[in-house]
Amino acid sequence: MLMGFAAYGAGSPDRAKISGPNACAECHKQEAAAWKATHHFKTFQEMPRNAEANAIAQRLGVRRVKSESLCLGCHFTVQNKSGVDETVSGISCESCHGASAEWIKVHSGYSGKTAQTESKQESEARWKLAEAKGMIRPRALYQLAKNCLGCHVVPHEELVNKGGHRSGSAFDLISWSQGEVRHNTWHSKGKVNEVADAARKRMLLLVGLGVEIETALRAIGRATTRKVYAFEMASRADRAREKLAAAAKAAPEVPEIAKIVELAYSAGLMLNNERALTAAADGVSKEILRITQKYDGATMSGLDSLIPKPDTFKGKPRQAGVTD
Known part of the structure; x- marks a missing residue:
């Protein structure tokens, strides 16, 4: 160890x-x-x-x-x-x-009934309880993105500077979630592995970039030496905030995007600046959560030109309908 x-x-x-x-x-x-x-x-x-x-x-x-x-x-x-x-x-x-362990039986238990006999109120209460016990559902975009970027942006400086590990993947939440890892078959009862619709993709774009900025800012704040890790985290933060600045111009009806950009530029991307970088990251986190609570992507068509195309999806998604 x-x-x-x-x-x-x-x-x-x-x-x-x-x-x-x-x-x-x-x-x-x-x-x-x-x-x-x-x-x-x-x-x-x-x-x-x-x-x-x-x-x-x-x-x-x-x-x-x-x-x-x-x-x-x-x-x-x-x-x-x-x-x-x-x-x-x-x-x-x-x-x-x-x-x-604490939610698996809750989420699948239909409140002790069946899918046909469970009431809407019981279903809502069941899902609320499962979430309270730690289930991260697909609608919890911020938490899902945090889990993805918590590893696709390498969380340990020594892995990179000493071990020679890459500092992270060329990750974006749309291309990677809609590629080989896509498993959106439950609601069609296994008939279709559905791609995210336009509104969902817009939310994936904003949340993914926001969490990437947050993660990179925290990583720079923790970095201790002027070596590869710190430099690449700074480059990552810079690229993400430039992309989000373009999103802010494309969707002015979502002022929280511009606020994230402002926060992302509020702290210098340098060593020995953890306090300011952490404060900026905390602010970014709050704005991302605010976006997920206020919007569903339906009115953000201005973002569509920024959405990665299917030919950028990471790997080929599995066709539904066949179990191995």
């Missing part, structure tokens, strides 16, 4: 509350089949054999990437059973939707 660092990724769920992907797959067969075709699934077998990963591990003094390293929080799902950690899969359901 690297001393001085937690083995958890930035958004890692509570290991003691992990149920594991098989628990989800009991009902979500189509979604599980889609997952098994992704890099998220394949990392469980492929990463320990990957030459680049092993070179990084060697530079950091790590012997086993599956059991004792910073790799666990972002590349694997770890379940704590009777006080013992066990790596059970690659990146899986609970990496994004939250550790499920």
